[in-house]
Amino acid sequence: MIKNYLLLVLIFLLAKLTNAQDIIVKTSGDEVKAKITEITLKDVVYKHPDSLQNLPATIPLKEVFMIKYANGTKEVLTRLESQPNTFAGLTPEELYARGQSDARLLYTGRGPLWGAAASSFLGGLLAIPVSVAIGAVPPQIKPTEVSDINLLQNQHYTKGYKKQAHKKKIGKVAAGTGIGIGTIVVLVSLIMSGVQ
Numbered sequence: 001m002i003k004n005y006l007l008l009v010l011i012f013l014l015a016k017l018t019n020a021q022d023i024i025v026k027t028s029g030d031e032v033k034a035k036i037t038e039i040t041l042k043d044v045v046y047k048h049p050d051s052l053q054n055l056p057a058t059i060p061l062k063e064v065f066m067i068k069y070a071n072g073t074k075e076v077l078t079r080l081e082s083q084p085n086t087f088a089g090l091t092p093e094e095l096y097a098r099g100q101s102d103a104r105l106l107y108t109g110r111g112p113l114w115g116a117a118a119s120s121f122l123g124g125l126l127a128i129p130v131s132v133a134i135g136a137v138p139p140q141i142k143p144t145e146v147s148d149i150n151l152l153q154n155q156h157y158t159k160g161y162k163k164q165a166h167k168k169k170i171g172k173v174a175a176g177t178g179i180g181i182g183t184i185v186v187l188v189s190l191i192m193s194g195v196q
Contacts (some may be wrong), residue, residue: 021049023068024059032059036067039077041143041152061143073110075144092156099151099160106145107165109172116173120180128177135173139165 024032024044034046034057043058044067066076090098112134119127119134141161143149151157 021070022046024064025066025068026059026063027065028063036069039067039142039144041149044077071110071114077144095151095154095156096160098147099157099162100164102145102147102151102157103161103164103168106147107139107161107168108145109139109165109169112139112169113172113176113179116176117179117183118176120177121183122180124181124184127180131173131177135170138162139169141165 022034022036024034024036024046026032032046033049035049036044036046037056038045039061042061044061044064045056045058047054047056061077064077066074068074116131116134119130123130139162141152141158143152146152146161
């Protein structure tokens with residue numbers, strides 16, 4: 001009985017993952033079904049799920065109000081509009097510290113977390129090298145994960161941000177690996193208890 005239940009849950013989750021798509025909500029209120037590939041300083045780059053060519057398309061960032069991701073999270077992009085230069089007069093050390101602070105507060109690292117969890121779940125302990133590889137790659141700075149996009153023009157800010165975000169990414173990968181291996185342990189325990 002438990003085996004059938006677990007199989008049903010796994011089939012449901014796989015079906016949910018294959019049908020998952022993002023939704024771009026424009027400032028006009030229109031919604032666009034998409035798979036977001038990148039958010040740049042000026043555009044949201046996406047692929048339309050029904051397109052046969054699978055070519056990337058773009059929407060100017062100023063026309064996007066919010067993105068609803070397939071995993072249920074939402075990201076409001078209106079705060080990305082350029083603001084006056086608020087970092088003039090800051091020392092390089094202060095800009096570096098501001099970058100670290102922004103990374104601690106705004107860098108999410110959801111991709112590395114769930115990537116490591118999925119690889120660990122599917123590969124068990126053999127997937128640890130994959131998790132190490134995921135953690136070794138420095139994270140990209142997304143314009144949606146900074147307090148002011150003008151700060152991205154400053155090398156001291158970006159250096160501090162990247163260093164702190166990479167530390168946070170490694171922590172997310174470790175947590176994802178733990179989630180994947182923990183899920184395997186729980187499933188095996190449930191199956192073994194059902195067999196006995």
